[in-house]
Amino acid sequence: MNAEIITIGDEILIGQIVDTNSQWIGQQLNKIGVSVYQITSIQDDELHILNALKEAQKRVDIIILTGGLGPTKDDITKKTIAKYFNDDKLIEYPEVVAHIKELFKKINHPFKEIQRAQAQLPSKATYLQNSFGTAPGMWFYENETVFVSLPGVPYEMKGLITNQVLPRIQKQFKLPFIIHKTIMTYGAGESMIAERIEDFENNLPTYIKLAYLPSFGKVRLRLSAKGENKEILEKELNEEVAKVYQLIPEIITGLDDDASLEKRVGEILKRNNKTICTAESLTGGKIAANLVSVVGSSAYYKGSFITYSAETKISLLGVSKKTIEKYSVVSKEVAIEMAKGAKEKLNTNYAIAVTGNAGPTTDHNDKSVGVVFIALATDNEVFVEEFNFGQPREKVINRTVSKSLEILQKEIL
Template sequence: MNAEIITIGDEILIGQIVDTNSQFIGQELNKIGVSVYQITSIQDDEQHILNALKEAQERASIVIITGGLGPTKDDITKKTIAKFFKDTELIEYPEVIAHIKEMFIKVNHPFNEVQRYQAQLPSKATLLMNNFGTAPGMWFYQNETVFVSLPGVPYEMKGLITDQVLPKIQKQFKLPFIIHKTIMTYGQGESMIAERIEEFENNLPPYIKLAYLPSFGKVRLRLSAKGDHKETLEAELNEKVAEIYKLIPEIITGLDDDSSLEKRIGALLKRNKQTIATAESLTGGQISANLVSVAGSSAYYKGSIVAYSAETKINLLGVSVETIKKYSVVSKEVALEMARGVKSKLQTNYAIAVTGNAGPTTDHTDKSVGIVYIAIVSDDKEIVKEFNFGQPREKVINRTVSKALEIIYKELV
């Protein structure tokens, strides 16, 4: 069962807003066994919308449209959809008018005639009552294809998808099961992992797919199975996961996003009743943000000192002026003194410190852009490593964060 998502709005195409609606719809459809075949973003243009609807009907059994259902002149979706279905009659729904008036009374807003238009739907549409806004959704069925038109406001769209659209789809279609298992890895790139598990991937049955989802410092391996028998699919996926664990055990942190490095680090620190602090220069607090994103991190995370300038490194972390003069602020020596300083000041078992040149300039150091030093200091060990993460600035910062977490995780393990 294939679906297509069409988002309507110039604001998406010019980058004014990010299309989070498609992400949510795709995730929810997948949960009930519907595969999204294509996502299309188009302008508020009648002919463009008509073309998109016609093409989507040829490809998909379910077409979900978001946007363009407001009361203003630039919201042309409803009129255009009516034209697509050759529907010349609009029907006014009193219950929608009553709902809009009730909403407006709560915010002391007068009801006007332009709002009455929102209560008018094409005669071929089935009303989908919008409990969170004024524009109702619409459900059409033509030539064995379901068309669903929803408002573009995210919380309104989500309410309609969850409460009305998904149950109606499940009632109308016999759907397969789609099951995913995602394995979290760190420390090796996509191509290296692919080489190591090539034979495994080549031997997968056609109804099980493997996808590589890389990001800075980590790769998620997503196994997806599709079929009519849920228990059989789950058993087979569990077998495949076990096979991958045997092939690359040393780089796996666990299953799904619940096994992020941050959570694994937190779990290890909690188990050992240990604490950690960070001293950050080029990353500006991003390592700290990752660590505290885990619920309950206050049990082991003591804090951070963002020492961006040389003066802050000296005054707050106790880095020696002589060390900076001799080696510069971007050096393994300064990284170590930063880690020692924050560990001592915050009285922790572990400390992470990073310093480097993220670019675009080298800030009067002798190190090129991309050079980063990461130091880990514990109660009985000191480590400092040099990396060259290249360019641009964002890449250097993100890779520094990922690598710092990877190093501390290895030490805790």
């Protein structure tokens, strides 16, 4: 069973907003056994929408559109969909009017006639009530193809997908099972890993696929199985995972259960009743931002020092001025003193400190762009590692964040 996601809106094409809707919809469809064949972004233009629908119908069984639904004149999706279904007529759905009036009543907002336009849907549509907004969703079944049109507002779209669309798809079609296992690796590149597991990959069953997902400082190996018997799929997928563990054990850090590295680190800290703080120079608080993005992080994360200048390293963390003058701000000696100072001031079990040259230029030091020192202070010792993450600036910063969390995870494990 294949689906195509079509996002409508000029704001996506000009880069004004990022299309996160398609990513989320794809994840939800995959969980119920629907494969996303293609994702398409198009202009809010009648001819473009008509062509996209026509082409998608040739390829897939389910077409999901997001965007272009609203009370304003530039929202043309409904009219275009009606035209696609043999010039279907728009009719007013009284239940939509009642829903909009009820929503407005709750917020003491008067119902205006412009809102009545949202209650006009193609006569062939099955109305999907939007519990979180005024623009309803629409469901069509034509020529053995499901068409779904949803508002582009993320929380409204998610509510409709969860409460209305997925249950209808599961009722309409007999779906296979799709199961994923993702192995996390650190410290080795994609090509090196591929070379070491080449024979394994060549001998995978046809219904199990391997994908390489490289990112800053890590490569995820995703094994995906698709079939009718869930128990057999899980058993065989676990057996293939075990084979990978035997081939590259020294670079595997575990299985990715959709949890981020910062979430896994947080779970370990919380379980062991340990605390951490951070002292950041070149990353400007990104390590802290990652750590506190996890719900419940206040149980183990105590705070951060963003010491971007030599002066703040001295005044806030107690780094010695003589150390900076002798070794420069980008040095292992300064990183060590930053970690010690942060740990002492916030009284934590661990402290991460980073200093380096993100680029494009270097200031008051003899280290090249890309050189980074990461120090970790524990209750027993302080150690530091030197890296060269190259260029450009964004890559250096992101790799510093990833590597810091990786070092922390290895230590606390």
